Amino acid sequence: GExxxxxPSTLSVQEGDSAVIKCTYSDSASNYxxxxxxxxxxxxxxxxxxxxxxxxxxxxxxxVTLNKTAKHFSLHITETQPEDSAVYFCAASKYxxxxxxxxxxxxxxxxxx
Amino acid sequence: IAGITQAPTSQILAxxxxxxxxxxxxxxxxxxxxxxxDLGLGLRLxxxxxxxxxxxxxxxxxGYSVSRANTDDFPLxxxxxxxSQTSVYFCASRPTxxxxxxxxxxxxxxxxxx
Numbered sequence: 001g002e003x004x005x006x007x008p009s010t011l012s013v014q015e016g017d018s019a020v021i022k023c024t025y026s027d028s029a030s031n032y033x034x035x036x037x038x039x040x041x042x043x044x045x046x047x048x049x050x051x052x053x054x055x056x057x058x059x060x061x062x063x064v065t066l067n068k069t070a071k072h073f074s075l076h077i078t079e080t081q082p083e084d085s086a087v088y089f090c091a092a093s094k095y096x097x098x099x100x101x102x103x104x105x106x107x108x109x110x111x112x113x
Numbered sequence: 114i115a116g117i118t119q120a121p122t123s124q125i126l127a128x129x130x131x132x133x134x135x136x137x138x139x140x141x142x143x144x145x146x147x148x149x150x151d152l153g154l155g156l157r158l159x160x161x162x163x164x165x166x167x168x169x170x171x172x173x174x175x176g177y178s179v180s181r182a183n184t185d186d187f188p189l190x191x192x193x194x195x196x197s198q199t200s201v202y203f204c205a206s207r208p209t210x211x212x213x214x215x216x217x218x219x220x221x222x223x224x225x226x227x
Binding site for chain 1: 221
């Protein structure tokens with residue numbers, strides 16, 4: 001079955017710097033890759049997603065890139081702000097096949113003012 | 114509109130006891146999911162249901178059962194709780210049809226099994 005590895009487990013940046021979180025997946029049939037943000041004590045919430053027919057997607061300060069050949073995808077946050085501090089999870093699934101998400105282990109991002 | 118709700122918010126349970134975690138959504142989403150979240154392990158899928166009347170096993174189904182009698186409700190039952198089932202449990206739902214794959218999560222249930 002699918003396996004998703006996420007790195008790093010913790011990341012500390014200064015406010016205004018960029019942050020990059022990387023994930024690799026094992027099943028080449030996976031074709032949907034969402035990123036969720038979870039603030040302390042809250043539920044996970046989708047921040048951006050990408051499908052395998054697209055190499056990059058951007059939404060304001062957040063972007064996701066996908067390399068299907070290498071089976072890895074990354075989350076890029078530019079101009080980080082203290083409110084970006086949270087745990088970020090990547091996931092993979094096969095679109096239109098039940099939506100069963102396999103999550104990475106999470107990255108705790110800390111943005112220091 | 115409440116979205117997706119879970120009950121109870123938290124629970125302390127003696128080992129060996131039976132427990133049902135409730136999940137209800139009012140968005141008429143066909144697909145629903147149960148995940149457990151443990152530190153360092155991310156979220157792991159326990160069971161899922163693509164539509165009322167059907168269920169399937171996820172990554173870690175042992176010790177858990179689900180039912181899907183209608184579109185709105187997706188309860189998760191621990192038949193005989195064990196300490197390793199101490200976790201935070203999240204229910205999620207997803208619309209089917211169209212192009213959306215977004216899963217919407219409930220607020221979670223914190224369960225401590227002693």
